[in-house]
Amino acid sequence: xxxxxxxxxxxxxxxxxxxxxxxxxxxxxxxxxxxxxxxxxxxxxxxxxxxxxxxxxxxxxxxxxxxxxxxxxxxxxxxxxxxxxxxxxxxxxxxxxxxxxxxx
Amino acid sequence: xxxxxxxxxxxxxxxxxxxxxxxxxxxxxxxxxxxxxxxxxxxxxxxxxxxxxxxxxxxxxxxxxxxxxxxxxxxxxxxxxxxxxxxxxxxxxxxxxxxxxxxxxxxxxxxxxxxxxxxxxxxxxxxxxxxxxxxxxxxxxxxxxxxxx
Numbered sequence: 001x002x003x004x005x006x007x008x009x010x011x012x013x014x015x016x017x018x019x020x021x022x023x024x025x026x027x028x029x030x031x032x033x034x035x036x037x038x039x040x041x042x043x044x045x046x047x048x049x050x051x052x053x054x055x056x057x058x059x060x061x062x063x064x065x066x067x068x069x070x071x072x073x074x075x076x077x078x079x080x081x082x083x084x085x086x087x088x089x090x091x092x093x094x095x096x097x098x099x100x101x102x103x104x
Numbered sequence: 105x106x107x108x109x110x111x112x113x114x115x116x117x118x119x120x121x122x123x124x125x126x127x128x129x130x131x132x133x134x135x136x137x138x139x140x141x142x143x144x145x146x147x148x149x150x151x152x153x154x155x156x157x158x159x160x161x162x163x164x165x166x167x168x169x170x171x172x173x174x175x176x177x178x179x180x181x182x183x184x185x186x187x188x189x190x191x192x193x194x195x196x197x198x199x200x201x202x203x204x205x206x207x208x209x210x211x212x213x214x215x216x217x218x219x220x221x222x223x224x225x226x227x228x229x230x231x232x233x234x235x236x237x238x239x240x241x242x243x244x245x246x247x248x249x250x251x252x253x
Contacts (some may be wrong), residue, residue: 002160003161003162004160004161004162004249005162005221005223005247005248005249006149006151006160006220006221006249007149009160010151010155010156010157010158010160010251011156011157011158037170037241040170040241041170041171041172041173041176041240041241042114042117042118042121042172042173043117043118043121043122043125043172043173044118044121044122044125044126044169044170044171044172044173044175045121045122045125045129045169045170045172046129046167046168046169046170046202047168047169047170047241050168050229050241050243051166051167051168051243054166054168054243054245055164055166058164058166058245080162080247081223082164082223082225082245082247083225084225084227084243084245085227086227086228086229092227092229
């Protein structure tokens with residue numbers, strides 16, 4: 001499975017097109033991490049726990065998108081975009097979307 | 105009186121630790137930017153013409169950085185009068201450069217030579233708005249396509 005945020009794959013041609021595929025996940029942080037983040041808010045600096053959490057969740061959103069593409073029979077997802085939005089307080093939605101295609 | 109004392113302590117702690125952290129972070133950013141200078145990062149969508157056959161891979165880097173107490177206080181004061189919020193500017197600058205660097209580093213691991221079609225996305229992460237002192241932190245994610253021959 002090729003995942004790319006380009007519109008075409010160099011050296012390959014798109015033979016079939018399946019339309020939009022997407023994956024999302026909503027995550028909340030647990031209390032311990034929130035507490036540490038509160039402390040960090042006084043001293044400044046990177047919130048490593050959040051960085052990890054968000055990159056994990058983004059990976060999960062991507063995986064769901066890939067799963068959807070696989071179930072359609074595609075072998076690539078092109079023009080992938082990510083977006084983040086905070087839905088309720090303390091939780092964030094991570095969203096990945098792209099176009100499922102077959103390339104040869 | 106007691107509250108004022110706590111407030112001042114937090115302010116001093118935030119200022120000293122925040123400044124140290126920021127200076128250290130900038131040093132590491134500049135050092136790593138020098139080291140990864142050989143890898144161009146572009147927002148162009150097309151592969152450079154001299155490359156004919158290549159592999160593509162999605163790479164990304166993200167970082168969450170929190171503001172310190174002193175900066176938040178200064179920004180609060182500043183928003184009374186308007187003008188540049190320098191303390192937030194440096195926060196976002198650090199976050200963006202760090203995210204791009206992490207993306208570059210993960211691309212270097214896969215042996216890529218150039219990253220194209222880079223997008224940078226910023227989201228603010230707040231704890232809870234029911235309390236006034238919501239966590240002022242920002243997430244930046246940078247992603248692009250790594251090209252390796």
